[in-house]
Amino acid sequence: MATSEQMEAYSQFWSLTLGFAAPFALKAAVKLDIFNIVSKFSSEQGATLDEIIQELRIKHDADSIQAERLFRLLRFLVFKKVLALNGARYGLTPMSRLLVSHGSSSDVFVGGILSFCTSEVTQRSWQHVDAAIKRPGDSNAFVEAHGMEPQDYVAAHPEFWKVIEDFRLSISTATSATITRVYDxxxxxxxxxxxxxxxGSFLAQIVRLYPHIQAVNFDLPRVIANAPAYPGVENVPGDAMDFVPPGDGIFLKSFLHMFADADAAKIVKNCHSALESDGKIIICDMVMDEGKELHLQLDMMFLSGSQRYQRTKAGWKNLLESCGFGSVRFFEADPFSITEAIKN
Known part of the structure; x- marks a missing residue:
């Protein structure tokens, strides 16, 4: 006979193993356009199941919508607090407003993050984490799954570039909305x-908030070649391993975690050389907290892809101080915080 401890462990095992249900339920709802449909109805009243079905029939030109299956999906989303249920009416929550892609329900749309994380390309990499751990050298789960690095895969499969672009845009929009609340x-x-x-989309948002800033978008030539023209933003091609354009503020968002300490230090030193006296480096990246589940989940996501290097507060402080920076300060926001340091 199983002990109570074994029974609890068995239940926890099922919950852990079926953790994939939530992102794929979200994906199904987005593909059905449920969040946009619900957003059309009064925020006080919401939409009934029958009203959602009627909208789905129009949206997808489908005579038959499986009401019982739709109900089960909505029930799960309510349980996860993605949707609210008031009587017989479904309404949006702060979570689902992030997945409304039109109108003024939210300034932030995170659908690109969901599409990337649930794509077949990304999911395939998760199957090879064990191989990446066993292989010597620079091999990673993405290479094990697809036989090439992400940049080479995108070149061979340009349709996946749109997924990556939407992913980056969602992160940029959500991150800018967050960090401008915690950092001035x-x-x-x-x-x-x-x-x-x-x-350059993030810089464009910063310039709108601070019109006095002269902004320089610096990236590899192949990236800059496709960068749109934003008012107040100058696009400059180059490689941060070689040089960084001058300024009194240098910003790096979700960038340094791609580099091990030696290469990261080379980039940070180039930033130090490019800064004016008393200039500041501003880093937007995860400050790893091993006590936070979200941080550990993101670290596993990076482990399932190409190699990434997550740093704790001590790790960021050591990196910056070894490259000539001081007065290191942290402005916390999940999952990506701001780390600021001043040129000595």
């Missing part, structure tokens, strides 16, 4: 260089 250090910067700035 941009207001003292005159010339801000975004190292690894991708399309």
């Amino acid at each position: 250090g941009f207001k003292s910067v005159k010339r801000l260089v975004d190292v690894g700035g991708d399309t």
Whole structure:
């Protein structure tokens, strides 16, 4: 006979093993357009199951919508607090407002993050974490799964580039909305260089908030070649391993975690050389807290892809101080915090 401890462990095992249900339920709801449909109804009243079914029939040109299956999906989303249920009406919650892609329900849309994390390409990499652990050298789970590095895979499968672009845009939009609430250090910067700035979308948002800033979007030539023109943002091609354009503020968002300490130090030293006296480096990246489940989950996501290097507060402080920076300060926000340091 099983002990109570074994029975509890068995229940926990099932819950852990079926953890994939939540992201794929979200994906199904997004593909069905449920969150946009619910957003059309009064926020006080919400939409009934029959009203959602009617909208789905119109949206997908489908005569038959499986009401019982839809109900089960909605029931799960209510349990997860993605949707609210008031009587017989389904309404949005702060979580589901992040997945409304039109209208003014939210300034932030995170659908690109969901699409990337649940894509077949990404999911395939999870199957090879064990191989990446066993292999020597620079092999990683993505290479084990697909036979090539992510940048080479994208070149061979350009359709996946759109998934990555949407992923980056979602992160950029959500991150900018978060960090500008916890950090106001941009207001003292005159010339801000975004190292690894991708399309420049984040800088465009910063310039809208702080119009006095002269902004420089700095990334590899192949990235800058496809970067749109944003008002107040200059696109500059180059490699941060070689040089960084000058400024009194240098910003790195979700960038340094791609590099081991030696290469990260080379980039940070180039930032130090490019900064004016008393200039600041501003890093937006995860400050690893091993007591937070979200941080451990993100670390596993990185482990399932190409190699990433997560640093604790001590790790970031050591890296920056070894490269000539001081007065290191942390401004916490999950999952990506701000680390600021001043050039000595």
